[in-house]
Amino acid sequence: MSQPQENKLWGGRFTGETDPLMNLYNESLSYDKIMYGPDLTGTKVYTEGLNKLGLINDEELSKIHEGLEVIRKEWEDGTFKEQPGDEDIHTANERRLGEIIGKNIAGKVHTGRSRNDQVATDMRIFVREKLKDLSGKLKSFIETIIKRAEKEIDVLMPGYTHLQRAQPIRWSHWLSSYATYFTEDYERLQQIIKRVNKSPLGSGALAGHPYGIDREFLAKGLGFDDVIGNSLTAVSDRDFVVETLFWGTLFMNHISRFAEDLIIYSTAEFGFIKLADAYSTGSSLMPQKKNPDSLELLRGKSGRVFGELAGFLMSIKSIPSTYNKDMQEDKEPLFDALTTVEHSILIATGVVSTLNINETKMEDALTMDMLATDLADYLVRKGVPFRETHHISGECVRKAEELNLSGIDKLTFEQYQEIDKRFEKDVMESFDFEVSVERRDAIGGTAKSAVLKQLKNLQSQLN
Numbered sequence: 055m056s057q058p059q060e061n062k063l064w065g066g067r068f069t070g071e072t073d074p075l076m077n078l079y080n081e082s083l084s085y086d087k088i089m090y091g092p093d094l095t096g097t098k099v100y101t102e103g104l105n106k107l108g109l110i111n112d113e114e115l116s117k118i119h120e121g122l123e124v125i126r127k128e129w130e131d132g133t134f135k136e137q138p139g140d141e142d143i144h145t146a147n148e149r150r151l152g153e154i155i156g157k158n159i160a161g162k163v164h165t166g167r168s169r170n171d172q173v174a175t176d177m178r179i180f181v182r183e184k185l186k187d188l189s190g191k192l193k194s195f196i197e198t199i200i201k202r203a204e205k206e207i208d209v210l211m212p213g214y215t216h217l218q219r220a221q222p223i224r225w226s227h228w229l230s231s232y233a234t235y236f237t238e239d240y241e242r243l244q245q246i247i248k249r250v251n252k253s254p255l256g257s258g259a260l261a262g263h264p265y266g267i268d269r270e271f272l273a274k275g276l277g278f279d280d281v282i283g284n285s286l287t288a289v290s291d292r293d294f295v296v297e298t299l300f301w302g303t304l305f306m307n308h309i310s311r312f313a314e315d316l317i318i319y320s321t322a323e324f325g326f327i328k329l330a331d332a333y334s335t336g337s338s339l340m341p342q343k344k345n346p347d348s349l350e351l352l353r354g355k356s357g358r359v360f361g362e363l364a365g366f367l368m369s370i371k372s373i374p375s376t377y378n379k380d381m382q383e384d385k386e387p388l389f390d391a392l393t394t395v396e397h398s399i400l401i402a403t404g405v406v407s408t409l410n411i412n413e414t415k416m417e418d419a420l421t422m423d424m425l426a427t428d429l430a431d432y433l434v435r436k437g438v439p440f441r442e443t444h445h446i447s448g449e450c451v452r453k454a455e456e457l458n459l460s461g462i463d464k465l466t467f468e469q470y471q472e473i474d475k476r477f478e479k480d481v482m483e484s485f486d487f488e489v490s491v492e493r494r495d496a497i498g499g500t501a502k503s504a505v506l507k508q509l510k511n512l513q514s515q516l517n
């Protein structure tokens with residue numbers, strides 16, 4: 055006669071053996087064991103809730119709590135022994151608790167609870183803590199950029215559109231542009247943490263708690279700000295995973311653009327920056343090479359995080375209410391994305407704090423044609439409509455080219471007069487990069503005062 059499957063939480067109604075490959079296919083312990091901490095804390099607080107209901111007495115409660123601490127220590131020390139029947143972290147911890155304090159007491163901890171509300175609780179605690187940690191790391195990354203920008207405020211370089219030289223800007227203005235993206239990411243993160251931090255615990259498998267557990271008590275004990283107001287949603291909502299993945303994707307997207315700019319700036323052709331050896335690698339064949347691998351990986355890994363978002367969205371689209379095993383597929387992409395983002399922030403911080411800039415190369419890349427707009431603005435200040443001045447300035451550029459001059463500053467005053475009588479002697483003063491930059495002092499512009507103000511505002515957004 056067949057025996058029930060004793061070593062499984064759900065083994066009671068089963069008589070047939072599980073296909074060994076099915077066991078492998080089904081297990082999640084290999085990756086969800088990193089949530090052992092939230093899982094044990096969840097059980098600790100949950101059993102306090104059961105104790106309040108009189109379902110577990112005080113003596114049992116303290117035995118359970120002692121047992122949970124033993125298990126925590128085993129995980130911390132790496133001595134926890136996984137068993138073949140341990141399907142996931144919840145199963146493993148409960149099995150071990152039974153071994154330590156006896157099945158009679160351990161068998162009570164799951165009263166009214168399901169792995170459905172349990173896993174959702176563990177995940178939310180885990181993600182909340184990770185996001186808080188990321189938030190601190192992101193803040194120091196942004197502050198590293200801000201400090202650098204303040205220090206190198208006097209350095210000018212070309213600003214680009216279409217990757218063509220456009221107008222002179224401050225190097226710090228460029229730095230501040232990315233600090234602005236990253237500060238938005240920082241703000242978005244604080245908003246997401248709020249939505250993650252809601253408690254599903256006490257929802258049972260789907261229909262709610264049969265003994266009227268105090269869900270607000272559970273939420274408070276686990277550091278949640280709120281409880282999820284519908285038990286069906288509580289067990290099946292993975293929006294917090296999607297949002298976290300989306301957040302990571304957008305952040306990595308910003309990082310990839312940042313990295314791409316720096317890759318371009320580090321080429322011999324540009325030579326604006328030099329990466330520290332700590333963030334570069336060599337070629338196995340060409341001895342002279344120093345490659346910006348850190349930046350290329352920042353750029354490349356952005357694709358990986360986006361893939362994780364897209365993949366998981368596909369996994370959960372169209373799944374029926376409420377818990378379905380498809381949802382176990384949330385963990386690997388989420389954990390990987392969190393690690394990738396964390397490492398990327400740390401690497402990017404290292405890159406920014408150690409790279410060297412070459413001021414001379416940056417300033418040598420500024421060419422007079424980049425002041426053609428300033429020349430048009432010169433006539434605007436003399437009362438000529440911009441549409442007309444744009445045209446006149448274009449003529450000056452063409453003339454200088456025809457005469458094979460190195461730039462519009464090399465045309466003589468007489469030649470300017472030939473083009474338009476309204477040019478006066480002071481036109482020659484337009485050909486100054488510093489003057490051009492300093493004119494752009496409206497909010498957000500590249501003048502020193504405007505850039506310093508941007509940096510100050512970003513810092514206060516972070517505080």
Ligand code: ARG
Pocket residue numbers: 082086142169170173377379381382
């Ligand atoms: N390991 C499972 C997961 O991560 C836990 C929930 C299992 N629930 C169930 N009804 N089989 O999703």
